[in-house]
Amino acid sequence: MATTPALHDALLDFTSRENWDKFFALRGDGDSFEWYAEWPQIKAPLLSLLLGEEGTEILVPGCGSSSLSEQLYDLGFRRITNVDFSRVIVADMLRRHARVRPQMRWRVMDMTNMQFPDGSFDFILDKGGLDALMEPEVGTKLGMKYLDEAKRVLKLGGKFACFTLAESHVLDLLLSEFRFGWDMTIQAIASEPSSKSAFQTFMVVMVKGKMGVVHTIKSLVDQSAEYCNMQQANAVIHALQNENKIRESHNSGVDIxxxxxxxxxxxxxxxxxxxxxxxxxxxxxxxxxxxxxxxxxxxxxxxxxxxxxxxxxxxxxxxxxxxxxxxxxxxxxxxxxxxx
Ligand SMILES: C[S@@+](CC[C@H](N)C(=O)[O-])C[C@H]1O[C@@H](n2cnc3c(N)ncnc32)[C@H](O)[C@@H]1O
Incomplete structure (x- = not known):
């Protein structure tokens, strides 16, 4: 993702609605803008999770102007609800998609306080949404609120796929908030061959299961593989090893x-x-x-x-x-x- 200095300044605080409105207004309307990995890299891992079930109720929190939802819609996934708190971008997306993709839904809504009943969705697709809430100055407050909401609106057996840079404070939150009752896997998203991106995107998937059950995390992030940012990959591997030790101790009957x-x-x-x-x-x-x-x-x-x-x-x-x-x-x- 390339930004001009003016765009960059508009986003000094990623948690501010005004800043996002300014950012999208400065960018102008009519085209998509992708944070992190793009559709060609995401498509295969994502579709393997959706298993071709076109009736799946999908929620996309912090949708921004990503083309992800339209790509899924055009593959036959019609039940997609997009949420963003920026009126500017939701109005633009509605203008662009309402006629061509009439069943797609767009809502101006704060993802830390969603107006959906419990268990409304089979699948939550977050690309950069959680990361945007995790400004170090704000701490974990907004991230925790959002994850509570995401868990609430997801059905039992539903999946939450989170595309993230997995910075340590974000990964720590995901690991601890989804420790009990969630089946978790993590993998790295391949970089675009031509891209010189300095950051590695990861896909963390959480499946909602029964309370109290603790599963070890399945990881496809491997020390011997090549990633565009080895420092990030090694930090993830290390965090997962520590977390799996905690999870194993929960299952070993030790008095915790x-x-x-x-x-x-x-x-x-x-x-x-x-x-x-x-x-x-x-x-x-x-x-x-x-x-x-x-x-x-x-x-x-x-x-x-x-x-x-x-x-x-x-x-x-x-x-x-x-x-x-x-x-x-x-x-x-x-x-x-x-x-x-
Ligand atoms: C990093 S961008 C990701 C956009 C898009 N998902 C993508 O992959 O390009 C974060 C998006 O989350 C939105 N956002 C940030 N905080 C939010 C909140 N509390 N509620 C709803 N949307 C929020 C922003 O307006 C922005 O569109």
Whole structure:
């Protein structure tokens, strides 16, 4: 992708709607503009995921002016919903496609807060959308919001294909947010033979499965292969090795310390359902925080009894109590009555 200095300036902050409007207005209307890999490189890996199922409900968040949706439409995939928060580009895309591709849908919408019911789509196709939300100054807040939304609107068994440069902060988020219940694969997208692109694009695919199940990641990124940017490829290989170690430890029965976020992500299944004999350790608060950090154990009763009203308990033991400036170990016991 080549940009002029004016276009580049318009995009100093990739999370700003005004900046994107300015960017698309400066580019002018009527043609497509591709971030990262182009259709000829993406086509084969993408179609192998779509399996020729033309009734597939496809969502394209952060569609921009990419030609991806029109290529899919022209191959027979008619149920495509494109989303972008830039009115400028959605108006342009509508003008260009409404007559020739009448069944294609275009929405001005914030992908971190989508107006679609749960489980609306079979396939989410993101090219550069997540990356645009992950400005280092913004942190992971927008990326997390978007991924929560993407998970929500995807059907069980649905696929989320994310084309990304897999910078470490983006890949880390994908790996941790899709750790529990998602089947994940990653591959590098071949570069255009004539292209001298300095960046390697990766396709990360997540398939929505059952909560709590942890799969190791299948990777087609290989140290012995040649990529246009070996530094990027090696960083991905290293991150995947670390993540797979974490995932293997989850499956090995080792007593793992879960964070609250892990629980929200479904690490131990549905918390509202009692699993007789379940015992899980978790950290409440920020690990390493000097303010508070509690190690807790969640225990479900082994057997239901008629006489005992409490079915599970949580014990909270502060490791160090700074407020009293002495080391204190207090034992607080909460009994939670759950009516089953
Ligand atoms: C890097 S571009 C990718 C465009 C296109 N997918 C492609 O491959 O060329 C990011 C796109 O996401 C859009 N975008 C950024 N933040 C958004 C948000 N919160 N909601 C919806 N669209 C957003 C921008 O307007 C822009 O069109």
């Amino acid at each position: 310390l879960f964070s609250l976020r892990d629980l929200q992500l479904g690490a131990i299944g549905d918390l509202k359902v009692i699993v007789p004999g379940r015992r899980r350790q978790l950290i409440l608060g920020e690990q390493g925080s000097s303010l508070y950090c509690y190690k807790a154990v969640l225990m479900d009763a082994k057997n239901q009894t008629e006489t005992f009203a409490y079915h599970c308990g949580v014990f909270i033991v502060p490791k160090v109590c700074y407020i009293l400036s002495i080391c204190t170990c207090a034992l607080i016991v909460f009994f939670i009555t759950i009516t089953v």
